[in-house]
Amino acid sequence: MAKITFVYPHKTKPVTVTGPHCALNCAHCGGHYLKSMLPVEKIPNLQEVKSLLISGGCTKDGKVPWLKHAEFLADQKGNLKYNFHVGLIDDDREIDLLAQIADTVSFDFVVNDETIAKVYHLNKTGKDYLNTYRKLQAKVPVLPHITIGLLGGEIKGEFEAIKALQEFNPPAIVFIIFRPTPDTEFSDRRPPEIANVVEVFEYTRKLFPKTPLYLGCMRPGGKYREEVDLKALELGFARIVQPHPEVVKKARELGYEIEEAGECCVL
Template identity: 45%
Template sequence: MKLKEKMEKALKIKEYNFGNKINFSYPHKTLAVTTTGNECSLKCAHCNGHYLKNMTCIDNLCEKIRKREIKSFLISGGCSFKGDVPIIRYVEEIRTLKQQGYRLNAHLGLMSEENIKNISKYLDVVSFDLVLDNDTIKEVYKIDKTKEDYINTYKILKKYVKVIPHICIGLYRGKIKGEYEVLKFLEKENPRGITFIVLIPTKGTDYESINPPKIEDVIDIICEARIKFPNIPINLGCMRPRGRYRKILDEMAIYSGVNNIVLPSKEAIGKAERLRYDIQILEECCVL
């Protein structure tokens, strides 16, 4: 099927199941929190701890809460050599946030079942990066894990908490490698939503000089997801290249059946308006 035909099919499926509504998220009421400061043991090929620098340390929440209207938290941090995000040591702080009425989304990584069970009771949702290509796991994350570890962790998470799989398109050197396998796996798992992000070549990382995946390849995967999963929300998340790339991608995503675009380009907004879509503005993390 040609991409244009696939986009038309995906859009018809979306409009049939969700009507003419589309969400645009500006998550200024969700505070991104790191439990490890700027530190990450793995120094992943695509990140190298860069994105932790823009997050608030969990020990410094009070000041941020006073300055901003916060309704929810995205709790994350750098990974350990085992592939988990060590947030369990802050379980009491997380429990307190939940008792105070905040909604909580967390990245847990390859956390043990015991720790998942202990922490998940305080979480509204877990965002889980689902990678099913062994070459990608080895080169990008630099850990001695396989796709089976990711499958097992995903299934454990589902036992205890709502989990939204995240798929980073082009994670392996900006190429498509394993993304369709993730969608095939998820067909048997009845996911409650999917969030797509796109590799950003980031300065100071192993991948700073590579090209992001071709926009047409990104759109084909998004269409594939909409066709396979006609009734669940599909998000285009905040992590994707900016500039001209984002302008083109976001506009094409409107025609590919997504339900939500985080920090949409002006072009995407204009396209939704011209289509006379019912635009809903959201103020928190897309999975919340």
């Protein structure tokens, strides 16, 4: 019997180590999503939470400065699980410290130089991302995240990134999909064409026939989400976050064994 997990991550709380501040002002985000995250200092006030997504804005080098909070985060961990966004870190000692408290790292996997420059405004290359991934993978569980249409809805480097992942044999691959966000550089752009999204999915399934594929929380809603989610179901995705109701209905009709999970899809 086919299985699928539908994820409703209400038991994972996103936390920012930089408040609403980010030095990059990325074209797709502009610090918008930091505003809804809990400041790291508020962790002791949390109740009925099982895990934290520890994130934040980046420095001008593309690194999330979590390290200054390392001791506090270690003290607060208890039974909590930690999923980190760390960006481009390459210091071995920092990665060693990370490995002591992180349950997993979610890593934005980008290898296209034009995308890195135009979206993140970084003077970095795909090699920097590959090197960081290698170093992280050696010490801590890491899940690659690929944003389809990251370059303002344009497909640019996604196939290249998927091909590059073959070196690492990741435990799973997480897809998210660009959606325009108000008051950002890309606010007037459109999500990628669904046909192009499906092409990326199919290419990944061909290269990684046995690797679990996840459809993450960040993607457009409405009819777009319904069509994309149905395709993910058809292609045997293992997890779909915040699924469209029609997809849940379809999975039931097809006799899927359905599980529900309440934490971040990578935990």
